[in-house]
Amino acid sequence: MKIIKKAKERTAADNRELRNTVQAIIDNVCADGDRALKEYSNKFDDYVRGELRVSRHEIDAAYEKMSPQDIEDLKAAKANIEAFAKAQRGTMTELENFSPQPGIYLGHKVIPVSSCCCYVPGGSYPLYSTALMLITPAKVAGVKRVAACAPVVHGTGDIHYKTLVAMDLAGADEIYAVGGAQAIAAFAYGTQTIKPVDMIVGPGNKFVAEAKRQCYGQIGIDFIAGPSEVLVIADTCADPKVLAADLLAQCEHDPNAKAFLLSTDETLAIETIAAVEKELETLDTAGIARRSWDDYGEVVVLDSLDEAVETANNYAPEHLEVNIAKPEQIINKLVNYGSLFIGGNTAEVFGDYASGTNHTLPTVKASRYTGGVWVGTFLKVCTNQWMTPEASRRIAPLVNRMAKGEGLSGHALAAERRF
Structure with a gap:
């Protein structure tokens, strides 16, 4: 690294x-x-x-x-x-x-x-x-x-x-x-x-x-969200200008936003930094984006895609872009992200606005344990059960014994009444 x-x-x-x-x-x-x-x-x-x-x-x-x-x-x-x-x-x-x-x-x-x-x-x-x-x-x-x-x-x-x-x-x-x-x-x-x-x-x-x-x-x-984040995994097939645009798209959100590039090629990494600097010269939101990039922008060169996967999973970013020649090599190994954007054609900003996935996503490593807002956010899965008289009599002794083992005599009695 x-x-x-x-x-x-x-x-x-x-x-x-x-x-x-x-x-x-x-x-x-x-x-x-x-x-x-x-x-x-x-x-x-x-x-x-x-x-x-x-x-x-x-x-x-x-x-x-x-x-x-x-x-x-x-x-x-x-x-x-x-x-x-x-x-x-x-x-x-x-x-x-x-x-x-x-x-x-x-x-x-x-x-x-x-x-x-x-x-x-x-x-x-x-x-x-x-x-x-x-x-x-x-x-x-x-x-x-x-x-x-x-x-x-x-x-x-x-x-x-x-x-x-x-x-x-x-x-x-x-x-x-x-x-x-x-x-x-x-x-x-x-x-x-x-x-x-x-x-x-x-x-x-x-x-x-x-x-x-x-x-x-x-x-x-839903969850407690912090500043926006993007992490991009890129190899030699990626375009530095595209990478720069994707990184700054997050930086312009907030001075505390974070843009993170993991590259397997040092030349690409250096060219991307140069492209970011060039875009900042004309970007309307450069006032915010510059502060974010200077303070929280990070570029790291890694020895392999496996190392990039490990780093990405440890970081657990809000947005994760995979801009490499064969994304299928690593997609199934990536497990911690709010939303995944596969291939150079798939800009993170497409998901921000109009492709259909939700852009309200977990940040500050919350993607280790939750995904983003989706239709299921508003739904409860609530269980129910019913039993025949025979099944009730059959399971009641088991429950009676377990309840007595915990010292809960009221529970035991409720089961006992069934047999």
Whole structure:
């Protein structure tokens, strides 16, 4: 292994101040409801809305600002996302009357959660694609009440019009102009205007992530997401300019985003660094991308593809690109990633917007134990069972003995009553 460009170490900073700040926001929203939300809107957004819920009139006005092409693009992207979500839903089948022994019948039902909130971040950019990614699979899953929220454009009191249209096209039942940790608290505990939900999904800044962490248990969440990441495995067949574009596509998200290149060829690695520097000269978002690349960009030359696989699995990235001549050589060896992009034709940004897979993915090594948001995020697999009288009498002595062994006489008695 040879490190050509090394990233800064991410330190395990003490987040006590963040935890305390978010806890205070949650407590305030629980105590004062809508009043607290409007106070935070005034403080952070420089605007106080009369109504937190977005009206049909506002949604229609947002459509008026869209070009026909903009609307068609959103519809085309949604169609692919919806089609894939439906295909995924089709793989989740119910199980009925499985019998481990005569007279005992087991099964499970696949049940959608009753309500969810899809949190769409608004920070630096209007991330309307995230509205499609969150709301569409929730609707396909069959969630009866799909609420959506997003921060307003600073000083206006309005959600960005493209985000608002995307929320509507995706099928949101309710839309609220509220963001930040206070939005998470509102949907977790409820206010005078906002009815609480069963689950909250979606990315956000560190305050949103911490609020989701603190509210977990009161509500379900997808996962706690951090800064965006991409890891690219490349060999001599890759184009340095393409690699540079893919790396910087992640860097422009956030100064804390990470772009990581693993190459089996040192010349390619050096040429890619040069291509990144050249692209940064003209990139509109170079202010953010430069900071991310300088601080967290990393380029490593490895002796073999097997070493690249081991490194990638240890890193467990959000996005993993395999840009090599024969991807099939290593695909089955890769086990830790949020989403996998196979071959040089498959840009990670295609998945960000329109190919159909979800872009709401685990970061900071969470892909070791979870995948991204998908239709199954909104579904519960709940078991059931029934028995014949004969089977009940047959299994009851076994359960009676096991319960007595644990010292649980009430359990033992409940079994004994069956025989």
